[in-house]
Structures are given as C-alpha cells and as structure tokens.
Amino acid sequence: MQGWLSIFIMLIVGLAFGGIMVGLGVLLGPSKPSPEKSAPYECGMPAVGDARERQSVKFYLVAMIFLLFDIEVAFLYPWAMALRDLGWPGFVQVVLFMGLLLTGYIYVWRKGALDWGADK
Amino acid sequence: MPSLNDYLVLSALLFAIGAGGVFMRRNLITILLSIEIMLNAVNLTFVAFGRALGTADGQIIVFFVMTVAAAEAAVGLAIVIALFRHRESLNPDTFKALKW
C-alpha cells in the first residue's frame, strides 16, 4: 500500500489543480458570449459543414497499407538488437524479408492504391 | 509486485471481454476491435509467461502476433469496406443474403 500513496497524492493534486484553474476562470473572467465565441474553435475559419462527413475510401486504403508496412518494420528492431549474434545469415534473411516487403510495395504502387488525386 | 496469476487473470478477463464483444456488439468495426482485444489479451499472456519462465521468447512471439493481427485487421477492414458498398450499413443483422 505504501507505494500507491504517492500516486494517490499525485492524483489529488492533478485533479485539484485542474479544478482550481477552471474555477478561477469561471469566477474571475468576464463572460460575454457571442456566436463566434461559441463556435467549437475560436481560431481560423468558421466551420463548414458537418464534422461527421464521409471520408474518401482512399483514406481507409492508405491507412490499411500504412498499418501493414508499419508493423512489418517492427521486425527490424529485434534484428538490430541481435545484429552481431546473427551475423551474415541474419543479414541475408533480413534483406530477403525487406525484398518481399518491397515487392508488396511495388505491387501496391503499380496498382494505384497510393494515388491520392482526383485525376482518375 | 503482481504475480503471474494476476497477469493471467487480467488477460483472461480481457479475452472474455473481447469474446463477449464479438457476440454482443452490433457494428462490424467494433467486432473487429473486439477480436483485436482478444489477440492482445493473448499477447499479455505470452509476455507474462515469458517473464515467469525467464526468457525473452514471449516478447518475440508477441511481435509475430502483432504482425498477424495487423494483417488480419487490414483484410477485415477491406472486406468491411467492400460489404459497406453493397449494404450501406455496418450492422451484421442487415446481412441476410445467406442464411446463418
């Protein structure tokens, strides 16, 4: 239980700090609401349309491709850690692995999955 | 210091939450997320056992599971998109072309 005390204090302090700051703002600050100020974001352009708009399906495609390549690259970390132990055989395997990924990348590219334009 | 059993119980709970989600949720994306929760529960099991056995194997296995999960998610999302084009809905109850 001893170890949790500091976390508990941290939690109290954090909550209290947030509460006090918001409270001071409400109490001391002048309040003159206007439509512009009530907009979700006070800076930049006024919002156009609904935020729950449909995304282009391209978005999902790129997201999926990113997900795959991103995760595959995670294999490089353990290899880098064991680089010296694995030696040349390990290097050959990683090059083969990257070569396979590259084939996939070429495929995705040639198939036009990465084209992000309205020209098609 | 939590023991191996604590981790196993936690991962079993996560696994059960994921499995329950697959049956109870009515949105395909949420069902996919539930399956991911199940896989991550298994990952936690692997890491916990690896720690208890004193090897790093558990964490290496987790790498493989993560990549498999990513590939699975990509295929799943692709099928969801293809399906959405036909049905304009993500509720599995609207898919009635085949009898269950």
Next chain:
Amino acid sequence: MFNSLSAIVPMACVTAAAIAAMTAEAFRAPRERMPIGPLGIVGLIGAAISTFLLWNRNATSFDMVVADNFGLFVTWILILVGILSIAFSSPVVEREGLPLGEYYALMLFATAGMILMAMASDLLLIFLALEVLSLAVYVLTGIRRDSAVATEAAMKYFLLGAFASAFFLYGIAFTWGVTGSTNLTKIGAAIAAQSMAPSPMLLFAMGMLFVGFAFKVSAVPFHMWTPDAYEGAPPPVTGFMSTGVKAAAFAAFTRVFLAAFEPLRGEWADVVWAVAAATMIVGTVVGVSQSSIKRMLAYSSIAHGGYLLVALLAGNDLGKGAILFYLATYAITNLGAFGLIGLIESRERANDQISDYAGLWQQHPWLAALMAMFLLSLGGFPPFGGFIAKYYVFIAAVQAGYTWLAIIGVLTSVVSVFFYLRVIVMMYMTPASATPIRVPSIPAIAAAALVVTAVIVLYLGVLPAQVMDWAAASIGTIF
C-alpha cells in the same frame, strides 16, 4: 545454416511462384492476358519434384519445419489440390472477369501456407501458417466484389475465422507457459513427464487448441461458417478451400494431438468422440434438406470431416494411414465435383440449385457421368475411392474399440447416399426444364483436370494398395 534449408524448398517454390504472379499482375495492362495460371502450375510442379526428392530423408529446417514422410504425403495432396484448382479456375476467372494475377497469387500463397502447416513441427509456426492460408482464403472467398453474397460470405468466414484463431493462439500461449516450449516434440516430452496429474492449465490449453482446429476442419459445433462461405465463393475456390484447408488443418491436428498431446489421450478422447459423432450426424441430416447443390456439398464436407475425426480418434496404425488415404480421396473427389459445378455455372445463371441439374444427362452426357461418379465416390460406393477410404476408417475404428462410432459412421453414410443419389436421379431421370443448362465449350485445361480427377478417383477405388502402403509408410516417421 544454408545446408539446412532443404525442408522448406517445396513451399519456397510455391511462394516464389506466388510472388512472380503478384509482380506480373502489378505490371499487367488492364485487359492484357497473361499465362499466370500456368506459371503457378509450373511452381507447383517444382514443389512436387522437390517433395519427391525429399522423400525418406527426414530433412529438418530451423528445428521448426520437418519434411518427414507424413508432411510430404500431405504436401503431395496439397500440390495436387493446387494444380487442379488452378486448372478448374481458368474458365471461371475468365467468365467472371476476376483479377487474374491476384486470384492465382492468393491461391498460391494459400497453398504455400498449407504446405507450411503440414510440415510445421512448432505450434507458433502452425499458427503463422494457419494465418497465411486463412487470410488468403478469406480474400478468395470474397473475390467477386460485385456480388453481395460473396462479400457477405467472406465477412462471415473472416469474423468467425479470426475469432477461432484467437482461441487457437490462447491455447498456444498456455501450452507454452506450462511446458516451456512451442516445439511439438518437446511439448510431448514435457507432458509425458507430468502425465500422471495433468495441470488444469494444460487441459485448458488443449481445449483451446481443439476449438481452433475444430473450426478449421469445420467440425460441429464450429461449422456455422461452412455452408455460407462455400456458397458465396466461386466454385473452384470452394473446391480449393474445402479440400486444401481441411487437409492442411487435419495434418496439423494429427501432429498436435497424436504426437504432442498423445499422453493426454484419456482426456481428449471422449470430446473427440462426441464431436466426431455430432459432425457426422449434423452434416448428414442437415445436408438432406438442402436445395442448393453447393450447400449440400458443404454439409457433405462437414460430414466427411467427421469421418476423418473418427480415424484420428482411432489413432492406431491403420487409423493414421486411413487419415492420409481419406484426405487424398476426399480432396480429389470433392475438387472434381466443385470444378464441375464451376463449369456448369454461367454468368447469367448461378445454376446452383439441385433442380437446375434436371436432364443434364441429355445435354451433356459426359459431365453428367463424371458428376455421378464424384457423387457416388463421396457417398462411398464400391468401385470408387470413397468406398475404400471409408472402409479403412471404419475398420480402424472397430479395431481401436470404437464400435459405436463406426456404426454411427456407417448409418450416416447410408443416409448421405440419399442426397447424393437425389442429384443423380435429377440428372438422369427427370426431364430437363424449359431452359436446360448449356455449357459453352470447356477449355482444354479444365477438361484435362476433370479427366485426371476421374482417373485418380477410379484408381484409388480399384487399386488402393499402393497408395495405402505409402500412407502407412508415412505415418511411421513421426509417431
């Protein structure tokens, strides 16, 4: 390290062909025709030759892939399944306008995964192989993207498949945690050492692994996806997944349960007994009421999974040999049937109702005769392979003391004959409907595949001794 690579040569051949197919597709002009299917067949033949050279050598790679005779025998079945599927696919791919390279590349990747699964001697590798083949097959199921039915089928297959593989993985995690290894031999040794009092955790792990396998071989109660996926996929894909996936999954199933978990036989035998009986009964009884020929064959393939489980449960030498022989016979016969359905389908009409087959005999006597032959073999009629396969399975079950299971098997076989015969009666004795099936000219490659399947089905039925000897020799290497 490099001299120990021989065991992975067969799947390397198939993978190389798959990657070549993918690259070819990437550089293919939209309507350009490329011989990608033949390319795949070349790769598979390369794999077949390397498999032949590896016979009796017991090569091992990375302590994870073992090219023992058992794995090689299943690999042969899988390569044959791959070649025949590609041959049967060519008219369908053409007719439906499916993406040529993607289709064959996925089929080859799935085959590579299956071969890996048949040869893997490590639970983790079995999982990875399972995923490789499953992901490819999910996509193949839904490859007709313009069809709502196909996409829906793919979704159902995917959701239940991913769900089941999570269970399988959970089982691996616990097996590893309890025994400290994912290697099947070491797991077996570790379990044997503590077999007096198996820990609850180990039993839990075994149950989870069983659920994963049962799903993949579509055993009752994990069969729900089967009819939908089989109906939605293009027929050659259905043939491919009803045979290849089942063969690969049964190979791994056999390895895991008859090699690693053999010491716990007392714990799993009753469960497998019940599942096998339920699978045979449900597959047969529900199959009787189907009006779509694809769904009917789907339930028939569920029932066949039950017979394979009987052989697995028997687990004696005859039973193990019977698993391999049954897999070979069932794979070839079912592929032939689905290949033929693929030829009969047309772009305008699915032609997948049993009533569509009325009077096929008058229109296309050869196709009707071949279909009748495949169906009779599936039903277990004497001059064809299916009869011998079932005979071995039931003899093995009786020898191992599972007489009741054998009786259930014989009874369900008799009932199943009813629904196979229904199609044959429809083809031969019912007058053709107003718009009979018109099959356009059959491409040479598909016709050749049909002839080859028919010859093998007959050969396995008339002269089974040679293949059975090989099968018996194969199982000696691991158990």
